[in-house]
Amino acid sequence: MAQSVTDTQTRSEATAARIIAAARTLFVSGNYADVTTDMIAKAADVTKGGLYHHFASKEQLYVSMMLSDLEAKRLIFEQATAMEGSCRERLALLTRGFLELPDEDRELTRLVRRDINTFSGDERDQLVRAYQSALPEQVAAIVTDGINNGELAPGDARILSWSFIALVEVVIARYADHVFGSTEGRLDHVLDLFFEGAAAKPTGGTE
Amino acid sequence: MAQSVTDTQTRSEATAARIIAAARTLFVSGNYADVTTDMIAKAADVTKGGLYHHFASKEQLYVSMMLSDLEAKRLIFEQATAMEGSCRERLALLTRGFLELPDEDRELTRLVRRDINTFSGDERDQLVRAYQSALPEQVAAIVTDGINNGELAPGDARILSWSFIALVEVVIARYADHVFGSTEGRLDHVLDLFFEGAAAKPTGGTE
DNA sequence: CATAGCACCGACCGGTCAGTCGGTCGGTTG
């Protein structure tokens, strides 16, 4: 019956999704090498044999996990890229979307950079390409528009976008250490830093 | 003879130094877990037994490597912190010192953040403490002075210094990818970004 | 020449972990 086929498919997919979810949580909190396939299997409530029924290797599981995550995030990013408005408004929308993600989701963005050295040629390229196109290119598109319409000073769009991303990550991480600061507070802080810099402004003329 | 004792000491120290140098190169290019003690020993032209004659464990070797490196860098950093001058000038001096280091030396600064999760309580604390006091605290001291003398806008000195460090790392890494740009060019780029931001300035009035 | 000490050697051990494989079980099809 078609119903049963669907059920079986659903079950298989559900198991694969459970494994990916378990892998996510473990990889976020531990090093790639320190997270064993046994741990992942146990956390996903399958055996190692079951895990290897769905994924060809530990590396491929990791890559699958990353790809599915990046695919999910692409929606947020494309929304901001497509939006009409100033460069600052669009970056704000993009960053707000990012900030409102759960901690684990945001951490994944850093995982790639942390674990990228672990992988050999093939998987490495896959990861880099997927990661590059997921976030940095969206930011670069917005920044390029900003340069073209005179909102940003002329310069290399890629360097600027990486600077922006780095600022977001750093400021967010530091805000996470302390407790103070709402999402909007952090957001304005990052945007101000990026657009206006850290120097004191002679706003009042109090020289 | 006193000469011979010195020779022996020198020989032992030279071997230890050779091991640390080999470990540095390998750890920079590979993950902590993927660099084996056999590889390090081979690269240092000793056997594993010889390696363990000088270092109690792989982790301790890693920590020793980091400590000796940070100690060497401290000179550069303290020079800038002690210097008289504006916040910008002092940050420039500090950053120039950093930029003029060989690639491998600069990479080490990132290693700590990459590998810190690998270590357990004791070694971890050692590393964090040494690393914190080597660079970030020097930057924070300069930034705090800048806030106090009105050169920088009021704010959290720690967040600002981390932002600065992140900018330096990102801009440097991106400049390394492309070829263009002298040391001075990068330096001004980072400083301008940090102090003035990325927004276009109405300098000429060409609206 | 004898004795002692230290740098270093390299075979070996215990443990860990990715990946395998023969098998079970519940559902589906003819």
Place this chain on the structure above:
DNA sequence: CAACCGACCGACTGACCGGTCGGTGCTATG
């Protein structure tokens, strides 16, 4: 009911790796 299929099981293996230990040779001193 029989033949089959795919999801899943779990004990096992082979490789690798951190760390050990008994030994070797070189140098220095008496």
